[in-house]
Amino acid sequence: MEGRKLRRSLVLSISISFFLLLTWLHLPSSPENFIKKPGPTHHESDVPHHPLDPLTVHEFNKVRAILATHPLFESSSTYSLNAIALEEPDKELVLKWKRGDPLLPRKASVTAMVKGKSHILLVDLNTSEVSYNELGSTSGYPILTIEETARILEVPFKNVEFNSTIAQRGINMGDVKCVPLSSGWYNMPIENKRRVIKVQCFSMKDSVNFYMKPIEGLTVLIDIDREEVLHIFDNGRGIPVAKGIDTDYRYSVQKLRGELHLFNPISMEQPKGPSFIVEDGHLVKWANWEFHLKADARAGIIISQAKVRDPDTSEMRSVMYKGFTSELFVPYMDPTDAWYFKTYMDAGEYGFGLQAMPLDPLNDCPRNAYYMDAVFAAADATPYLRPNIICVFETYAGDIAWRHAETPFNNFKVTEVRPKVNLVVRMAASVGNYDYIVDWEFQTDGLIRSKVGLSGMLMVKGTIYDHMNQVPSEEYLYGPLLSENLIGVIHDHYIIYYLDLDIDGTDNSFTKVNIKKHETSPGESPRKSYLKAIRNVAKTEKDAQIRLSLYDPSEFHMTNPSKKTKIGNPVGYKVVPSGTAASLLDPEDPPQKRAAFTNNQIWVTPYNKSEQWAGGLFTYQSKGDDTLQVWSNRDRAIEKKDIVVWYTLGFHHIPCQEDYPIMPTVSSSFDLKPVNFFERNPILRLPPNFKHDLPLCTSHVLA
Numbered sequence: 265m266e267g268r269k270l271r272r273s274l275v276l277s278i279s280i281s282f283f284l285l286l287t288w289l290h291l292p293s294s295p296e297n298f299i300k301k302p303g304p305t306h307h308e309s310d311v312p313h314h315p316l317d318p319l320t321v322h323e324f325n326k327v328r329a330i331l332a333t334h335p336l337f338e339s340s341s342t343y344s345l346n347a348i349a350l351e352e353p354d355k356e357l358v359l360k361w362k363r364g365d366p367l368l369p370r371k372a373s374v375t376a377m378v379k380g381k382s383h384i385l386l387v388d389l390n391t392s393e394v395s396y397n398e399l400g401s402t403s404g405y406p407i408l409t410i411e412e413t414a415r416i417l418e419v420p421f422k423n424v425e426f427n428s429t430i431a432q433r434g435i436n437m438g439d440v441k442c443v444p445l446s447s448g449w450y451n452m453p454i455e456n457k458r459r460v461i462k463v464q465c466f467s468m469k470d471s472v473n474f475y476m477k478p479i480e481g482l483t484v485l486i487d488i489d490r491e492e493v494l495h496i497f498d499n500g501r502g503i504p505v506a507k508g509i510d511t512d513y514r515y516s517v518q519k520l521r522g523e524l525h526l527f528n529p530i531s532m533e534q535p536k537g538p539s540f541i542v543e544d545g546h547l548v549k550w551a552n553w554e555f556h557l558k559a560d561a562r563a564g565i566i567i568s569q570a571k572v573r574d575p576d577t578s579e580m581r582s583v584m585y586k587g588f589t590s591e592l593f594v595p596y597m598d599p600t601d602a603w604y605f606k607t608y609m610d611a612g613e614y615g616f617g618l619q620a621m622p623l624d625p626l627n628d629c630p631r632n633a634y635y636m637d638a639v640f641a642a643a644d645a646t647p648y649l650r651p652n653i654i655c656v657f658e659t660y661a662g663d664i665a666w667r668h669a670e671t672p673f674n675n676f677k678v679t680e681v682r683p684k685v686n687l688v689v690r691m692a693a694s695v696g697n698y699d700y701i702v703d704w705e706f707q708t709d710g711l712i713r714s715k716v717g718l719s720g721m722l723m724v725k726g727t728i729y730d731h732m733n734q735v736p737s738e739e740y741l742y743g744p745l746l747s748e749n750l751i752g753v754i755h756d757h758y759i760i761y762y763l764d765l766d767i768d769g770t771d772n773s774f775t776k777v778n779i780k781k782h783e784t785s786p787g788e789s790p791r792k793s794y795l796k797a798i799r800n801v802a803k804t805e806k807d808a809q810i811r812l813s814l815y816d817p818s819e820f821h822m823t824n825p826s827k828k829t830k831i832g833n834p835v836g837y838k839v840v841p842s843g844t845a846a847s848l849l850d851p852e853d854p855p856q857k858r859a860a861f862t863n864n865q866i867w868v869t870p871y872n873k874s875e876q877w878a879g880g881l882f883t884y885q886s887k888g889d890d891t892l893q894v895w896s897n898r899d900r901a902i903e904k905k906d907i908v909v910w911y912t913l914g915f916h917h918i919p920c921q922e923d924y925p926i927m928p929t930v931s932s933s934f935d936l937k938p939v940n941f942f943e944r945n946p947i948l949r950l951p952p953n954f955k956h957d958l959p960l961c962t963s964h965v966l967a
């Protein structure tokens with residue numbers, strides 16, 4: 265069993281952040297800071313309480329024991345378990361389940377690589393049986409394991425040609441840091457029938473920020489399973505490694521240059537403590553909201569069974585059965601040798617949750633935040649802990665929930681204002697160079713805002729130029745010059761959300777409310793034109809393949825046609841896009857086919873437990889035969905059915921100098937907003953802030 269051999273090194277390797285992983289070769293650092301092994305911690309005694317609770321330490325160990333005696337693994341010396349997660353019970357069973365009922369049978373879904381083939385297994389933890397074992401029927405491979413990645417990064421250094429080109433470039437071997445880059449799929453003979461990865465390297469000389477010091481043009485193509493170099497592309501010898509002056513972003517280094525004191529220390533006061541609780545480890549209750557929350561190795565944050573309280577009936581009403589970031593797509597816009605393949609699908613290739621590191625209290629999340637741990641599994645199913653991967657906190661940024669002040673004529677004076685307090689669930693995934701801050705923000709007026717912030721380091725390209733006046737034509741740079749010898753290559757980011765909204769029940773319809781110009785007839789009105797809302801219920805999936813346009817505006821309503829307000833409107837929620845971007849790549853471009861879920865901003869599919877990963881279950885080197893586009897093209901009926909909405913949030917990124925050497929966060933979001941869901945403003949009875957509830961925190965500065 266491969267895992268057994270690896271066990272000792274696992275203690276080190278599994279723990280590591282992607283970042284540390286990259287620095288692994290020559291900088292074995294102390295992983296204890298990043299991982300607590302499931303030893304005598306409170307997680308050792310975790311038991312599931314809810315059917316959706318993630319697998320516990322004990323359950324992972326049981327999966328490992330069951331699989332160890334399974335013929336598939338007994339007869340194979342090398343295998344890896346690339347993903348192990350709770351197989352959630354059928355939705356109808358979960359919906360019927362109530363606290364206090366016996367727990368539904370616990371199952372684990374496992375994807376494994378055995379002798380170069382992808383397998384899907386279902387392990388029943390109650391009966392200790394493997395209820396099925398199938399070969400993957402679509403193209404592509406499971407998520408890379410952290411162990412595989414660590415081994416791959418050692419491969420180039422066993423190659424004479426690699427060592428000699430590094431030496432010829434005048435780079436000290438001890439300064440070389442390499443990163444594992446998923447190679448995409450381009451229908452080339454060398455990538456058919458084997459898993460491949462590309463490794464590129466950087467220099468750590470004089471800066472911890474090695475991303476700003478690429479060894480340009482050097483790409484090592486590696487066979488993942490054989491751990492051997494297939495080819496070395498070595499084209500950039502004339503391109504110097506950027507000097508990396510003042511790129512070290514650590515406080516310990518920057519403070520030596522003099523701190524930028526821009527504001528006094530700041531925090532939010534909660535004199536009576538936070539207003540939320542987390543029951544049984546996963547059930548979050550705050551204000552008028554309640555939902556189940558867990559971390560997932562692939563998706564990151566999973567929100568389940570989100571319900572909001574009706575202020576009139578006190579009933580908890582269903583809004584969303586399940587919501588998570590299903591896939592990402594990050595294509596770089598440079599067709600040359602060392603860059604064309606950079607078209608990452610981070611969730612399915614690397615695991616979005618696997619790349620999320622422990623959050624930093626007071627900086628990642630404010631005081632009074634609650635931190636949730638994740639239990640993930642190594643490639644042999646040994647569980648390990650990723651502490652503080654998610655935080656939950658209330659925010660008050662001085663915003664206003666609603667207000668009105670009346671002009672005081674007739675001695676009539678009114679000023680009514682209510683403070684806006686939200687609950688945020690946050691994770692920050694560091695996928696190599698980039699950091700994705702994923703927020704789910706719950707608001708008391710029933711709105712859910714999904715926000716993504718981008719920070720971290722750009723993927724930059726080395727160049728011979730150190731000033732714009734040397735550049736003959738910007739066209740061939742593939743992005744702006746950011747600093748001496750560095751180009752910020754233009755790229756996009758897409759994050760697609762799976763949103764299984766269940767508005768007051770599972771049977772919902774999706775309605776496009778088209779806003780159309782209507783012209784008046786001659787003599788009808790002094791006005792020539794006005795706007796009308798035209799409702800179109802989507803009958804089938806293709807009716808709900810939506811591309812946004814400012815000049816063809818619509819609202820997108822998810823309604824429950826059988827549940828109406830007192831005055832007869834169907835209750836609903838709408839998907840409200842905000843700043844976003846659409847992919848402009850050719851639909852037949854291989855990366856666009858693989859990430860075809862970016863062909864539309866909104867999709868609606870009938871609920872199907874097997875259709876959750878928009879880029880396919882097996883994303884690594886996939887050919888695009890198992891994407892949301894393929895499913896949606898079946899054009900199934902979606903009216904008055906259990907349906908799922910998908911939303912693609914996009915960013916075009918033309919880098920600029922301020923993004924160097926680390927990017928100030930750029931954010932975008934979309935909302936799920938009640939539309940005729942409540943009878944009236946649901947926070948009408950919310951009290952204002954009163955002075956006596958907010959004791960002054962005295963400052964020694966004043967006085």
Ligand SMILES: *[C@@H]1O[C@H](CO)[C@@H](O)[C@H](O)[C@H]1NC(C)=O
Pocket residue numbers: 366367368369370389390
């Ligand atoms: C399955 O196992 C869980 C936890 O081990 C237990 O709580 C539950 O009652 C079992 N369910 C059945 C149907 O045996």
Ligand SMILES: *[C@@H]1O[C@H](CO)[C@@H](O)[C@H](O)[C@H]1NC(C)=O
Pocket residue numbers: 421422423424427437438
């Ligand atoms: C390449 O360099 C590394 C680091 O100096 C060394 O450990 C390794 O043995 C070298 N590989 C070959 C094939 O010479």
Ligand SMILES: *[C@@H]1O[C@H](CO)[C@@H](O)[C@H](O)[C@H]1NC(C)=O
Pocket residue numbers: 872873874875895
């Ligand atoms: C559910 O999804 C799977 C995977 O796409 C597909 O094979 C199956 O036909 C789908 N079932 C229905 C009823 O659409």
